[in-house]
Amino acid sequence: MDFDVIIVGGSFAGLSAAMQLARARKDVLVLDTGQPRNRFAATSHGFPGQDGQTPAEIKEQLQAELCAYPTVSVRQAGARRAERTGAGFALALDDGNRVTGRRLVLAYGMRDSLPDLPGLRDRWGATVLHCPYCHGYELGQQPVGVLALSELAVHQAMLLPDWGPTTLFTQDTLALTPEQRSALQARGVSIEDTPVTELLGDAPALSGVRLADGCEVPLAGLFLAPRTSPACDLADQLGCAFEDGPTGPYIAVDAMKVTSVPGVFAAGDLASPVPNATLAAAAGVLTGGSAHRSLIFDHDLSSQS
Template sequence: MSQDVIIIGGSFAGLSAAMQLARARRDVLILDTSAPRNRYAATSHGFPGQDGQSPDAITAALRAELSAYATVQIRGAEATAASRRGYGFVVSLSNGEEITGRRLILAYGVRDTLPYLPGLRERWGASVLHCPYCHGYELNRQPVGVLARNEMAMHQAMLLPDWGPTTLFTQGIFEPTQDQRQTLAKRGGIVEEVPITGLVGPAPALEAVRLADGREVLLAGLFIAPQTAPSSDLGAMLGCEKKDGPTGPYLAVDGTQATSVPGVFAAGDLASPMPNATLAAAAGVLAGGAAHRSLIFDPDLTESA
């Protein structure tokens, strides 16, 4: 049976989109691989009404709410291909099955590429972090560091003194200007030119970082800006336009979360230069409503694909 809307990705954005469509009594199929980007984090912070809950608990609550709507299905399946067919779309699954839908909402998120550094990966999401608004408060104003990968490190270093004494580790990759050094110093931050060679302490906690000259610098948290990329090639297969963000490419959308391909919408980290749980859920609400209106006002996708 063809669905009104197929949603690819079942985390905050995809589930929020499904809720809008469910309440319009539309047939919705959510495809989810249960590998969200936030699976490494024990808690989610800054999400109104859910502060301090685990991402799994938030997702479970959203799924429970959706279970009250008879027109919504959730399948643990991987979408491997998608294309336009007639007045809608066909999606291929990893088991060889094909399903069809009149609209698509892409909400499969992004994947992170982390720099190589001994001890870093096993601390990702716990004491090696990317967002001070999400995780900084819990560090209790203890010393924190920024691991430079590019000029974004300066932006992070300027923010972080509100959460703890901050050291910017340039790693020989980024060289702050004299003006930048002075500005950071006014915030109480310092610059360390000797590169980090390893992380110290029982993972996933962090006690210090070890430098190339043998020194150890006490830290409770190390912040990085990971490189990101869409976790699936489906957007590219469909011909959706991309934009370059500060950490990597993301799908271009308009104010309703519509992509450049008629009938295809995108929400969450996949379609934003600023990853954030609350923004992902809000974008899902927009995408779900826009997909519903598209079904009503452009039922045959008359615009060229």
């Protein structure tokens, strides 16, 4: 085997897993495509010790710390194919190479599917957002909106008045119950049933939205919960089980981040219904330790189905 552990994904979860394994002096390869899910965000907030840094700066610092360990390699490449090889795993990379490892950590994250609405994609991660805890404070208590794509919009709209006057746009998608309307109104949420047709302002800034009837609603930020899917299909290739999350499927793992496939671990947004940088890093720490223990206590993968 070329490596003790191959980690597919070089963002917060993958690098945190690699750090634990590096400190155990294991030979580790981190594969990084350079396309993290958070690349659209100007700054990261709520990450202890890193509040206000850009995601790229945090990643660069983590990678620099990791590369000080001599048993770690970081390669700018993705994996096209993954297969079990008896004693471990073999990966075909998109740069034409093939690598093998005794254990495999999947941390390649998720992909967001955004609605096709004029002006929305140009603002994603700046003023069109998914997490008020990550980005709500910076909007300065100005008016905000929630674009309904599913029932999750009700949850977002109930939270957001703590960050600014809130309007819920039901978009002909959300049929509110009387109880939901009452709860939203008790929180001061305005409910707009006329669909949003366009986002306004000099992107990536947002000044408001235009409705189907021509009316405009001033907004500084628009929140939504997009559908999500794994950023690649390696888990499917390996036969990993999935769970149904609130926005899409994610890899099923146990408390130690072990998937349904022996020798395969998963961490970060890919293996959680809750996307969050701090949680991803913490999951990576746990995953790295779990993979290390597997090398010691479950060393013979060939005997496991």
